[in-house]
Amino acid sequence: MIRLVDSVNDPGKGRNSEDRIGCDPRRGLAWVIDGATDVCATRLFPDAPTDAFWFAEQTDRLLRHTGGGTPLDMAAALIQGLREAVERQTESPVSAIPPGDMPSAALTVTRWNRASGTLSFGGFPDCTTLVRRPGADAIAIPKPVSDKDEQAQARRLLSDGSDINATLRRQRARMNRPDGYWVLSVHAEAVVGLNTHETSAEPGTRVLLCTDGFYRLVEMYGLYDDDGLFQAAEREGLASLIGRLRGFEADAADDIPFGRFKTSDDAAALLVELT
Structure with missing residues (x-):
């Protein structure tokens, strides 16, 4: 069993959130999903706010069953x-x-098996999971290191006035290929690219799962390290951290210095405790 401590799912400015969070206490499951922002030439699901919204919603529904x-x-x-x-x-x-x-979409799922005392993880980039055992500092679950500096790419494309959508479409055409990158989609072969990890855990351990929009607090803005973020989440609450995050995302003029395609990205996080 797990217990939901806190959660937040805040859309970027003027958007419907393409992130999803979920928790199934009985099964010991928790997850976060980050739909990849639309860059498609033709909409696949025109009845939804965006294709990314539709795909994240379907992923969430399937995980619940x-x-x-x-x-x-x-x-x-x-x-x-x-x-x-x-x-x-x-x-x-x-x-x-x-x-x-x-x-x-990016995805991380965690499962707590109380009988064996194990906490297992499976994910596709780029969500982050932090674990804090009782009396210890929070640590990040290892994930593959990307060979692409996304912030440097954003700075270059924004500075050059490039067609960003066309560039990203070319990159996405390489998803789930050996010469490309692994991500949650509809390709059966993507399973081999799933990042998995297992660790021992005990009741009282807490887990913070978050999308990259929320993790900007650490990775892009450097306001916290991993343990500092975890402590702030417990002390101030996740909604309060969203307020601090958005304080750095009020001015599009900062997009190039920070290397961000979106001034204000969707941000979602989920804090659970193993029981």
Whole structure:
């Protein structure tokens, strides 16, 4: 069992949030999802606010009904469910979708097994998970290091006045390929790119899962280190941290110095305790 301590899902300025958070206390599950912002040439799901919104919503719904098993088992079932949902909605096979328009999302799922005393994780970049055992500092669950400096790329493209959507579509056409990057989408082969980790844990351990928009507090703005962020979340609450985050996201003129494509990104976080 797990206990929900706090949660927040705050949309970027003028947006519908494309992040999702979820918790199933009985199954010991918690997750965060970050839909990849639309750069598609043609909308796949025009009845939804955005394609990213639709894909994140479907992912969240499927996770609430996905069975047990290892993180790899869950990822395989989730990807198959997403493939079927996309084909139903578009009324065509996913092979008809241009590669650069394929929907995708970042994801982290954690599961607590009290009987074995293990905490398992499975994820696709780029969400962050912090764990704090009783009496110890918070530590980040390891995740793959990207070979691409996204902030440097944003600075360059914004400074050059490049067609950002076209550039990102070309990059996304390489998703879930050996010469590209791994991400949650509709490709069965993506399972081999799932980042998994398992660690021992005890009741009273707390876990903070967050999307990259929330983790800007650490990674982009340097306002906290991992333990400092965890302490602030417990002391001040997640909504208060959103207020501090948005204080750095009021002026689009700062986009180039910070290296951000979006002045104000969706930000979601979930704090749970193992019981």
